[in-house]
Amino acid sequence: MPTSMKIPSIFDLMNEEEETENEEKERQKRRKELIEATGVRELFRDGKISINKFTCVGGQCKLCIKACPTNALYWSVGEIGIIEDLCVYCNACVANCMIDNCIKVERTREDDTIEKIGKISDIIKLQEKKNAEKQLERVKTNAVMLRHSYKEKADDKQIRQRQRLLSYKI
Numbered sequence: 001m002p003t004s005m006k007i008p009s010i011f012d013l014m015n016e017e018e019e020t021e022n023e024e025k026e027r028q029k030r031r032k033e034l035i036e037a038t039g040v041r042e043l044f045r046d047g048k049i050s051i052n053k054f055t056c057v058g059g060q061c062k063l064c065i066k067a068c069p070t071n072a073l074y075w076s077v078g079e080i081g082i083i084e085d086l087c088v089y090c091n092a093c094v095a096n097c098m099i100d101n102c103i104k105v106e107r108t109r110e111d112d113t114i115e116k117i118g119k120i121s122d123i124i125k126l127q128e129k130k131n132a133e134k135q136l137e138r139v140k141t142n143a144v145m146l147r148h149s150y151k152e153k154a155d156d157k158q159i160r161q162r163q164r165l166l167s168y169k170i
């Protein structure tokens with residue numbers, strides 16, 4: 001090892017880690033400010049987006065740019081550019097792109113569920129899954145309500161029977 005090469009101390013490494021953390025915090029703060037200004041709610045913990053420049057028809061299309069609610073996409077020097085800090089992973093661009101997997105969005109929900117979307121059929125599948133979950137929740141709630149109402153009716157019946165028996169005694 002050349003003698004001039006300095007081995008980083010534990011303090012140097014700790015400082016580096018702290019600097020990276022601070023940079024990430026600063027990035028998150030800037031992102032929050034940018035998105036807040038668009039009035040669009042951020043629903044995902046994390047995500048990433050990419051556009052395949054080889055399959056994109058670009059200048060003749062630009063539908064994704066028009067669909068994006070946060071202006072995260074723009075047209076520049078013959079291709080679609082992305083401002084990642086503005087993307088809220090809503091999929092509006094994927095839904096409007098006519099080429100499958102030209103735009104790819106991967107997003108993480110608060111419960112750590114990861115969703116990968118690249119075409120309309122992915123969005124439909126997600127929607128169907130969500131609807132099925134909602135339906136299941138409704139069925140569960142109805143079952144609980146029905147059980148309560150049956151129980152109340154059964155209790156009423158018991159009370160009436162008891163009252164009848166008591167009135168015989170009197």
Ligand code: SF4
Binds near residue numbers: 049069071072086089
């Ligand atoms: S997913 Fe697409 S439409 Fe939605 S914010 Fe990101 S770039 Fe815009």
Ligand code: SF4
Binds near residue numbers: 057
């Ligand atoms: S909608 Fe798809 S094909 Fe059209 S410009 Fe955007 S990425 Fe390219």
